Amino acid sequence: MPVSKKPIANRKRKRHMLPSCRSCSTHTRCLLHEASKQQIWKMFTTGIPLQEKDGIFPRHKAPFITFVLGGPGSGKGTQCAKIVETFGFNHLSAGDLLRKEIASNSEYGSMILDTIKEGKIVPSEVTVKLLRREMELSDNHKFLIDGFPRSEENRRAFEEIMEAEPDVVLFFDCPEEEMVKRVLNRNQGRVDDNIDTIKKRLKVFEALNIPVIDHYAKRGKLHKINAVGSEDEIFEQVRPIFAAYQHEAK
Numbered sequence: 001m002p003v004s005k006k007p008i009a010n011r012k013r014k015r016h017m018l019p020s021c022r023s024c025s026t027h028t029r030c031l032l033h034e035a036s037k038q039q040i041w042k043m044f045t046t047g048i049p050l051q052e053k054d055g056i057f058p059r060h061k062a063p064f065i066t067f068v069l070g071g072p073g074s075g076k077g078t079q080c081a082k083i084v085e086t087f088g089f090n091h092l093s094a095g096d097l098l099r100k101e102i103a104s105n106s107e108y109g110s111m112i113l114d115t116i117k118e119g120k121i122v123p124s125e126v127t128v129k130l131l132r133r134e135m136e137l138s139d140n141h142k143f144l145i146d147g148f149p150r151s152e153e154n155r156r157a158f159e160e161i162m163e164a165e166p167d168v169v170l171f172f173d174c175p176e177e178e179m180v181k182r183v184l185n186r187n188q189g190r191v192d193d194n195i196d197t198i199k200k201r202l203k204v205f206e207a208l209n210i211p212v213i214d215h216y217a218k219r220g221k222l223h224k225i226n227a228v229g230s231e232d233e234i235f236e237q238v239r240p241i242f243a244a245y246q247h248e249a250k
Ligand SMILES: Nc1ncnc2c1ncn2[C@@H]1O[C@H](COP(=O)(O)OP(=O)(O)OP(=O)(O)O)[C@@H](O)[C@H]1O
Pocket: 070, 071, 072, 073, 074, 075, 076, 077, 078, 079, 095, 147, 182, 183, 185, 186, 187, 227, 228, 229, 230, 231, 234
């Protein structure tokens, strides 16, 4: 399972690397300070560096956001690992963040587990909150958001809460037969890697995720990748997309 490679200790350290807040006495409390968080996000989304009067010290880079879409087993996580290695993005898998919530016995844990077992979509506020927390803690401004948005509701929630849109959207296009084969061979102990849940996930993908893909195609942001072939062959379709943006995303 492509889980975040960042050890917890590093995450804690990053909190202390965040700008300090004039309204709070410590860096940790600063994270909980809503106004400060909004200021950081405003700066992220507008790209306009904050002034001292904004209450926190400035960070300098606007986020570069890539959404990574595709059906179950289409190879999103596999290709994200290669993009991270080659282009230095921070990989945020929505599914992995949700699974971590289950593992940490959070208040949403049992609801998330039931939803994943059914192949359905977790309420957007929950998923966006998890993504937002990771983005705020990151000292890398280049984000690969894998498996999100899964529905128009996910997409709108992200736009509203984060006040941000993706720069690039990747869609790994894979025939159903191949996706089923890959998921059944994945062998990572996922509760949703069984034929019944896969069938449900494929239906949800068609009904809820294809409209999101169409949305970004209409806006000229979609890069459709043929997800059949070896991992390296597929990455050779991905590479030029990020090579073209490398200057912008720096
Ligand atoms: N090009 C490929 N050819 C064959 N198998 C592949 C290929 N890419 C990935 N796989 C394998 O297919 C399985 C699914 O890949 P991966 O986990 O990357 O898919 P995913 O799109 O992230 O799926 P999910 O949405 O279920 O998380 C893994 O076991 C992976 O090793």
